Amino acid sequence: MRYYQRWWLFVVTLIISSVSLADNVVVRYDNPSDTRLQSIAEKLKADLGIQDTIALMNEQFIFPEPLTIVFGGRDGPLYDPQRNHILMPYTFLNDVERRFIAVNDASTNNADANVTQAVMDVVIHTLFHELAHALIANHELPIVGKEEDAADNLAAVLSIEYFENGAEIAISAAELFYLEGDDIEEFEDADFWDEHSLDLQRYYATLCHVYGSDEVQYAYLLEETGFSPERGDFCIAEYENIANNWLTLLAPYMTPDTINEPEKDIIGSIFIP
Numbered sequence: 001m002r003y004y005q006r007w008w009l010f011v012v013t014l015i016i017s018s019v020s021l022a023d024n025v026v027v028r029y030d031n032p033s034d035t036r037l038q039s040i041a042e043k044l045k046a047d048l049g050i051q052d053t054i055a056l057m058n059e060q061f062i063f064p065e066p067l068t069i070v071f072g073g074r075d076g077p078l079y080d081p082q083r084n085h086i087l088m089p090y091t092f093l094n095d096v097e098r099r100f101i102a103v104n105d106a107s108t109n110n111a112d113a114n115v116t117q118a119v120m121d122v123v124i125h126t127l128f129h130e131l132a133h134a135l136i137a138n139h140e141l142p143i144v145g146k147e148e149d150a151a152d153n154l155a156a157v158l159s160i161e162y163f164e165n166g167a168e169i170a171i172s173a174a175e176l177f178y179l180e181g182d183d184i185e186e187f188e189d190a191d192f193w194d195e196h197s198l199d200l201q202r203y204y205a206t207l208c209h210v211y212g213s214d215e216v217q218y219a220y221l222l223e224e225t226g227f228s229p230e231r232g233d234f235c236i237a238e239y240e241n242i243a244n245n246w247l248t249l250l251a252p253y254m255t256p257d258t259i260n261e262p263e264k265d266i267i268g269s270i271f272i273p
């Protein structure tokens with residue numbers, strides 16, 4: 001089970017400032033009619049990692065208008081800039097679960113729990129990805145390059161920097177990219193002009209950033225991915241860059257609260273007032 005590193009400080013801060021924070025991020029859980037989706041909705045509501053993610057979004061980021069997260073519906077996952085809504089359908093979770101079950105060894109201990117954990121990891125990573133779009137739109141942040149790549153980068157940075165063992169969240173998201181990429185039998189032109197990078201590129205980029213965040217703990221990823229030593233070295237520099245650049249860009253739109261600063265030295269100084 002993964003917990004937000006400083007969850008107890010969150011509780012204290014939320015009690016102190018519950019009035020001002022109440023409307024920053026609003027969450028709505030639609031009631032699914034389908035029993036299968038109802039059980040997914042219950043798992044989602046009960047998941048501590050998801051609740052910590054929502055608390056983090058509410059606590060750390062400033063929005064001129066409240067950001068609404070809607071679980072349910074048919075569209076998404078996406079960020080709707082017109083309504084300032086993040087849409088996360090239960091059917092997406094169902095689809096992700098189906099993909100992980102298909103490749104999970106059901107005979108291992110805690111097989112069901114492992115699948116559920118991987119699904120929730122993907123939801124956290126996806127919420128952070130959509131949060132990036134929301135922050136870019138709300139604050140008109142300058143992004144040079146593909147916004148979709150930038151959103152993936154922020155999702156990796158927030159997962160890794162704010163959650164204990166948060167790299168595992170990014171690794172689950174990378175696994176999903178890999179499985180989605182596996183669906184493609186033949187590339188079409190649309191795959192190349194899509195605003196997203198190819199699934200396999202997103203898989204490798206995410207694992208590159210995980211490796212780059214801690215090349216000792218995730219040394220095994222060099223072999224797993226087949227990265228050359230040169231690429232591995234560049235992953236380290238690349239991760240430091242994206243973490244520094246994103247958090248520098250977001251600093252004016254984050255609560256100036258040193259209590260919740262990430263622990264890593266490379267970015268910790270950004271939050272010291």
Ligand SMILES: [Zn+2]
Nearest residue numbers: 129133148151
């Ligand atoms: Zn996106």
